Amino acid sequence: MTSYVPEYLKAKNRKTVFDLFLRDPELSRAEIVQRTRMSFPTASKAVDFLISRGIVTEIGSEEPVGRPGRRRRSLRFNPSAYAALALNFEGRVLEVGLVDLAGQLLQYEQHAFDCFHQTENYAQLAPMLQAVVEKSPCHVLGVGIGMPADIDNNAETVALYYDRQEVVVPLKDLFGDLLQALQLQAFYGNDVNLACLGEASLRGGAGEKMNLCYLTLGTGFGAGIMNNGAIWLGGHGRAGEIGNTHLGAFDLKGPLQTQIEPLETRINLQALEKAFGINLLDDTVLPQDTQDQMVEFLLPALVTAVYNFSFLFDMDQFVMSGAIPNRLPGLAACTEREVNRLLAYRKRSVTISRPVSAHCTLIGAANAVFEGTILSELQG
Known part of the structure; x- marks a missing residue:
């Protein structure tokens, strides 16, 4: 409390x-x-x-x-009074942004970077990031770092996965040398949680009454949850793992391990490629009938998840982002329609919209910097 x-x-x-x-x-x-x-x-x-x-x-x-x-x-x-350096590690790509107080990108770059290996040399990024900071038109308050991983800021650790085995690593072991070179205070966050924070900021700030669920559908299925203006992190920074939920009942008398089917095995890029033989990350043009078939394939599990989340978190505002809805633009509207058809008997409804920006994670990472520095000053 x-x-x-x-x-x-x-x-x-x-x-x-x-x-x-x-x-x-x-x-x-x-x-x-x-x-x-x-x-x-x-x-x-x-x-x-x-x-x-x-x-x-x-x-x-x-x-x-x-x-x-x-x-x-x-x-x-005066949004240009300060800026924050923002990093988003995603797959084999590093997004770098310099963001002002209003959430506007002053600089943006993409770099190939095979991240989340304990042997990766993050310090090699220092010269490139220092150049971004040096070009800033205003004072840079810190660096916000987003990662597709479970981060426990209290313990200052991140959970990484190698061959399906979880390894908990101190954040300083990954980023200590880089931060020493940059001389910037760092703020870490799960990428989806930061995207939720960025979306709220672009909607006019995470006020005390802001409730929002930010869904991302791509290689996995994750959720960032904002409750009364604050990101809900859970006891160990692992809240929002909607993709790890299980749809069916367990047969407690049978072998449990073989029964576990995480929801994200049905809602991800690999599931679509297996069912349709199409990799949505390719630039091929999808015929409308193929898009419609993919949407129908995803809807049963996706509608169930949103329906359950709407009750579990008393949530009616959802954002749907990621590689899958980017290639299937009708997915959000179809999901909203079907969820609301199920909710009608309780006189409830939800709205499911697309993100305000394609760079919500960077904006949220910068917002975490602003909240942790200039807006949290206890002097004055």
Whole structure:
């Protein structure tokens, strides 16, 4: 449970006001008070902090609308005050981004990199990443690192898999030399969790009422879950492993190991290639009837998963991303239709949309940096 000490509340109020500027880049103090329901002194302290750090600037004043009184000073969000370096390790590709406070990519690069081997030399990336930082037009606060792996930030470890065996590795063993070269504070996250955070940021900030489930369908099937504005990590950073859930009942009298069929064995690129002889990562044009057949193949397991998640997490906002929906653009709408047909008897419904950006993981990684540095400062 979070301790609501005064200093924590200060940082929380600053984040609330910051998220407000993500949605509306020009505001007055009075508008901030109205929208946040903070007291005027509390809102002003949060604003003054953001002004002192250059995140917000004063741009003049305006007459109060409809009544005499003090002139209201207008405020403008300055997204270029700071930036964050963001990395997304995915398969054999490293995505590199420099992201400003509004989630805009100032720089973007892709590099081949055979990641997640304990013998991989991550420090070799230092010269390339230093060049990105040096070209930044503003101060870089830190580096956010996204990985398709289970990360326990409390224990500072990452779970890697070799030949289906789990190996828990200290994060410093992988990235220690690189971070020493970069001289940047690092923030780590599972790639889908960071994508969920990035999506929420692009929707106007992860406010306290933001609830969102970010699904990714590709080589596996994963989910990032935001509950009341915070990513739900679970006890060991492994929440959201929707692909490891099992659909059917177990015969407890039979051999259990042979019965386990993770959901993602039915919802992934390999399953589609086995069923249709087509690798969706190829650039071949898919006829519409083939797309329709693939959607029908995926729907039973996918609809079941979303239906169950909607009840388990009381969730009605879903985002569907990844290589599979990228090649099957009708998948999200078909899934939404079928889930809602099942939910109708409970007078419930869900919406399933596509991501706001193709780079949500990078944006979420940068957001983790901002939240862990400038927006969490306890001074001032």
